[in-house]
Amino acid sequence: MFLVDARITGKRLVARDMYVITMHAPPIASTVLPGQFVNIGWSPGPMLRRPFSVYRVDGERIEIVLKAVGVGTAQLLSMTQGDRVSCLGPLGHGFEFGAGPRSAVLVSGGLGVASMTLAARQAASLGIRVTWVHGARTKEDLCSESDGDDLIWATDDGSKGVKGTAVAAAPDADLVLACGPNRMLAAVAARWPEAQVAVETYMGCGTGVCLGCAVPLKRGGYDRACREGPVYRASDIDWATLPSHLSYAATP
Amino acid sequence: MSVDVGALTLRGPILAASGTFGYGTEVPLLERRALGGMVSKGIFLRPRSGTPPPRIVETPSGMLNAIGLQGPGVEALIRDYAPKWAEWDFPVFVNINGESAAEYAELTARLDGVPGVAGFEINISCPNVEQGGLYFGNDPRAAAAVTDAVRKRTRLPVWVKLTPMVSDIGVIARAVEAAGADALCAINTFVGMSIDLNVYQPRLSFRTGGLSGPAIRPLAVHLAHQAARAVRIPVIGIGGIATAEDALEFLVAGCTAVQVGTATFVNPRAIAEVHDGIAAFLGARGLSSPADLPRYLPRD
Ligand SMILES: Cc1cc2nc3c(=O)[nH]c(=O)nc-3n(C[C@H](O)[C@H](O)[C@H](O)COP(=O)(O)OP(=O)(O)OC[C@H]3O[C@@H](n4cnc5c(N)ncnc54)[C@H](O)[C@@H]3O)c2cc1C
Ligand SMILES: Cc1cc2nc3c(=O)[nH]c(=O)nc-3n(C[C@H](O)[C@H](O)[C@H](O)COP(=O)(O)O)c2cc1C
Ligand code: FES
Numbered sequence: 117m118f119l120v121d122a123r124i125t126g127k128r129l130v131a132r133d134m135y136v137i138t139m140h141a142p143p144i145a146s147t148v149l150p151g152q153f154v155n156i157g158w159s160p161g162p163m164l165r166r167p168f169s170v171y172r173v174d175g176e177r178i179e180i181v182l183k184a185v186g187v188g189t190a191q192l193l194s195m196t197q198g199d200r201v202s203c204l205g206p207l208g209h210g211f212e213f214g215a216g217p218r219s220a221v222l223v224s225g226g227l228g229v230a231s232m233t234l235a236a237r238q239a240a241s242l243g244i245r246v247t248w249v250h251g252a253r254t255k256e257d258l259c260s261e262s263d264g265d266d267l268i269w270a271t272d273d274g275s276k277g278v279k280g281t282a283v284a285a286a287p288d289a290d291l292v293l294a295c296g297p298n299r300m301l302a303a304v305a306a307r308w309p310e311a312q313v314a315v316e317t318y319m320g321c322g323t324g325v326c327l328g329c330a331v332p333l334k335r336g337g338y339d340r341a342c343r344e345g346p347v348y349r350a351s352d353i354d355w356a357t358l359p360s361h362l363s364y365a366a367t368p
Numbered sequence: 369m370s371v372d373v374g375a376l377t378l379r380g381p382i383l384a385a386s387g388t389f390g391y392g393t394e395v396p397l398l399e400r401r402a403l404g405g406m407v408s409k410g411i412f413l414r415p416r417s418g419t420p421p422p423r424i425v426e427t428p429s430g431m432l433n434a435i436g437l438q439g440p441g442v443e444a445l446i447r448d449y450a451p452k453w454a455e456w457d458f459p460v461f462v463n464i465n466g467e468s469a470a471e472y473a474e475l476t477a478r479l480d481g482v483p484g485v486a487g488f489e490i491n492i493s494c495p496n497v498e499q500g501g502l503y504f505g506n507d508p509r510a511a512a513a514v515t516d517a518v519r520k521r522t523r524l525p526v527w528v529k530l531t532p533m534v535s536d537i538g539v540i541a542r543a544v545e546a547a548g549a550d551a552l553c554a555i556n557t558f559v560g561m562s563i564d565l566n567v568y569q570p571r572l573s574f575r576t577g578g579l580s581g582p583a584i585r586p587l588a589v590h591l592a593h594q595a596a597r598a599v600r601i602p603v604i605g606i607g608g609i610a611t612a613e614d615a616l617e618f619l620v621a622g623c624t625a626v627q628v629g630t631a632t633f634v635n636p637r638a639i640a641e642v643h644d645g646i647a648a649f650l651g652a653r654g655l656s657s658p659a660d661l662p663r664y665l666p667r668d
């Protein structure tokens with residue numbers, strides 16, 4: 117875990133209203149694992165830091181992908197090259213690739229691409245054949261940077277790829293990794309109980325001390341999205357108790 | 369930078385507040401040199417799973433939390449954390465909780481003498497099951513009864529953490545002082561509520577939560593000051609401290625030491641910065657210790 121005073125080095129558009137922000141954070145770039153996140157703060161800004169998955173690593177830089185859904189994300193998107201943010205990470209427990217899966221299917225809904233790019237690279241480096249299924253509302257909302265050995269698009273309105281959800285469009289595989297709105301992840305859990313899913317919760321500290329990021333477990337009790345998570349075995353989560361709304365429109 | 373809290377000398381005036389620091393083992397970044405001590409997450413005798421999410425929500429200059437005192441119970445604390453604390457060079461106080469005075473007493477008896485446990489901070493912001501759920505901290509007799517029950521089970525320092533949700537904090541402060549408290553911690557969070565207009569419902573699943581952060585600081589300075597005026601025992605100030613100046617306000621208002629909570633979520637270096645800032649402030653004014661600060665503490 118590092119606390120880095122990170123300089124913003126770039127920003128690019130990857131879908132409607134969806135941007136990738138690049139920042140210089142060498143110790144995080146060299147240690148982050150797929151599915152991990154950073155907790156970002158800046159001043160003046162909201163009081164609490166905001167968690168973002170690490171989307172990609174490029175040398176000494178890390179990238180995050182986001183849309184403006186509230187005060188914090190809007191402020192981050194209005195920053196320009198040279199502005200600085202305080203970046204805490206890498207945090208959390210990411211995806212596991214285990215011993216010897218030969219095929220992986222990556223399912224991402226909307227901003228769920230955020231934790232998939234690193235996972236796709238890792239899987240490829242382990243010789244796993246990757247099928248990436250990426251879904252969004254319409255063609256314009258699909259992230260242009262998804263990649264994999266096979267790429268399947270899904271849109272709610274059928275404007276590109278399969279009409280319907282990414283979950284419905286996905287084939288089976290040895291390893292299923294998913295990230296997107298909690299509602300989509302619940303559907304993943306119903307189809308693939310063994311899938312690994314990256315969930316979102318509100319966070320206080322991001323480091324495991326406040327217990328604010330509680331994820332309800334099937335076996336009873338809660339653990340911490342920022343520590344034991346944000347990646348879980350889909351069947352371990354009590355989906356009925358995990359807030360699916362959070363009135364959070366970023367990952368539709 | 370050392371301060372005396374009753375008979376106990378702390379190497380510095382800043383402690384980490386309960387519930388914002390876990391069990392002290394989670395954050396590797398922490399600059400331990402700056403810690404005068406630490407108060408662990410509130411514990412009950414038995415494990416508690418806590419409240420369903422959402423448990424926290426940000427509010428202007430602050431946050432509401434309703435964690436529901438999730439914790440592994442005292443046996444796990446003794447097994448998993450106390451042995452680590454025993455090796456540290458600063459004292460760890462255990463924030464103790466119960467549903468009855470007898471439960472606080474049993475918890476204290478179990479923890480007394482366990483290596484690594486330096487003392488007790490009684491969280492009296494708990495509902496008293498025997499009194500229909502009325503908070504111990506709102507009733508001077510119940511607050512005194514809990515303090516007395518704990519006091520009788522240990523010779524270690526006993527601190528009582530006061531709730532701000534009272535009409536006269538001085539009354540509670542005097543009651544627990546008379547019952548044998550060695551120091552007071554003022555204050556715990558204020559009860560607050562935030563509504564989500566998208567669903568016409570409270571944002572927290574528990575409906576209400578405890579407000580912390582800079583939003584409560586002036587209220588906390590005032591309440592800590594009122595508590596300090598009411599008693600002779602030391603008061604440890606808590607509430608919205610993020611900088612050295614914030615901490616110095618509490619010290620000048622009559623506190624002997626302070627605790628820093630929510631600010632550490634925002635800035636993992638907050639405690640070190642507060643520590644170094646206080647040292648610089650004292651140095652610039654030729655004061656050799658926090659105890660030499662002029663106090664604004666008129667006695668009536
Ligand atoms: C581990 C993790 C990884 C994340 N990765 C990304 C990512 O890569 N890209 C991305 O765009 N977002 C990501 N998020 C969500 C992101 O943190 C929130 O969108 C952000 O905190 C909102 O901040 P804000 O100030 O703009 O919103 P606010 O003004 O605080 O709130 C705006 C709306 O967003 C909702 N909201 C606030 N915080 C969260 C949250 N943590 N989760 C869900 N809803 C929330 C609120 O209910 C509100 O309706 C991630 C969250 C977690 C926990
Ligand atoms: C997430 C969270 C959990 C807390 N848990 C406890 C607790 O278990 N016991 C307790 O006495 N106080 C608890 N508190 C209160 C703090 O110790 C402190 O009194 C309060 O937050 C005000 O200080 P601050 O503004 O510096 O955070 C908690 C506060 C927060 C934010
Ligand atoms: S966000 Fe604080 S424990 Fe996870």
